[in-house]
Amino acid sequence: MKLQAALDTLTLDECIKLLEQTQGSIDVVEVGTPFVIEQGMVPVRTFKEKFPNIEVLADAKIMDAGKYEADKCFDAGADIVTVLGVSNDATIKGVVESAKEHGRKVMVDMIEVKNLAERTKEVDQMGVDYICVHTAFDVQATGKDPLDDLKVVNSVIKNAKSAVAGGVKLATIDAIVEEGAGIIVVGGAICNAEDPSAMAKEIKKHLK
Numbered sequence: 001m002k003l004q005a006a007l008d009t010l011t012l013d014e015c016i017k018l019l020e021q022t023q024g025s026i027d028v029v030e031v032g033t034p035f036v037i038e039q040g041m042v043p044v045r046t047f048k049e050k051f052p053n054i055e056v057l058a059d060a061k062i063m064d065a066g067k068y069e070a071d072k073c074f075d076a077g078a079d080i081v082t083v084l085g086v087s088n089d090a091t092i093k094g095v096v097e098s099a100k101e102h103g104r105k106v107m108v109d110m111i112e113v114k115n116l117a118e119r120t121k122e123v124d125q126m127g128v129d130y131i132c133v134h135t136a137f138d139v140q141a142t143g144k145d146p147l148d149d150l151k152v153v154n155s156v157i158k159n160a161k162s163a164v165a166g167g168v169k170l171a172t173i174d175a176i177v178e179e180g181a182g183i184i185v186v187g188g189a190i191c192n193a194e195d196p197s198a199m200a201k202e203i204k205k206h207l208k
């Protein structure tokens with residue numbers, strides 16, 4: 001079970017400080033979509049160069065030109081790239097092809113997938129590494145719990161590992177750990193904490 005820290009709101013220098021202070025706690029560092037929009041692949045290159053032992057995930061949320069866009073992320077040093085589960089199969093397969101060529105991994109982000117069990121079974125046959133349930137930032141205020149979706153995915157998944165994202169925090173981590181997931185993604189609960197590195201270390205203690 002890995003802890004993925006989703007870095008969306010910190011500056012590059014603050015991210016580097018966090019990763020230096022939490023060596024061993026953060027298994028995967030996510031360059032979040034807002035960070036990619038702001039700085040492109042610069043954080044991906046920087047994290048890979050400075051922290052070669054931490055996996056770097058580029059949250060590109062690909063849904064258009066699968067192989068072409070994934071190539072750009074992997075060439076920049078990403079270990080894992082995200083593609084949206086709502087994308088056409090050809091796009092997901094393109095990202096998988098790119099990952100295989102580069103010897104890297106694919107996470108399918110199931111954000112806003114309506115037929116979750118059915119789509120999970122389909123993408124699970126495409127050679128992806130992680131299938132991630134994700135409650136969108138704009139939906140979290142409705143009280144939607146990603147644990148419900150995680151249970152659905154865990155009940156049908158056969159090849160990939162599950163992952164969970166969207167509003168995960170210290171108060172909800174134990175139930176998620178109990179349910180089980182290959183990767184648990186935590187963004188705001190770490191980045192917006194008074195002491196981000198202390199929070200990351202505390203959350204890591206709850207993982208199996």
Ligand SMILES: O=C(CO)[C@H](O)[C@H](O)COP(=O)(O)O
Binds near residue numbers: 007167185
């Ligand atoms: O995908 C993301 C943006 O790229 C989010 O960072 C990720 O879902 C986790 O965010 P949070 O824990 O703050 O809800």
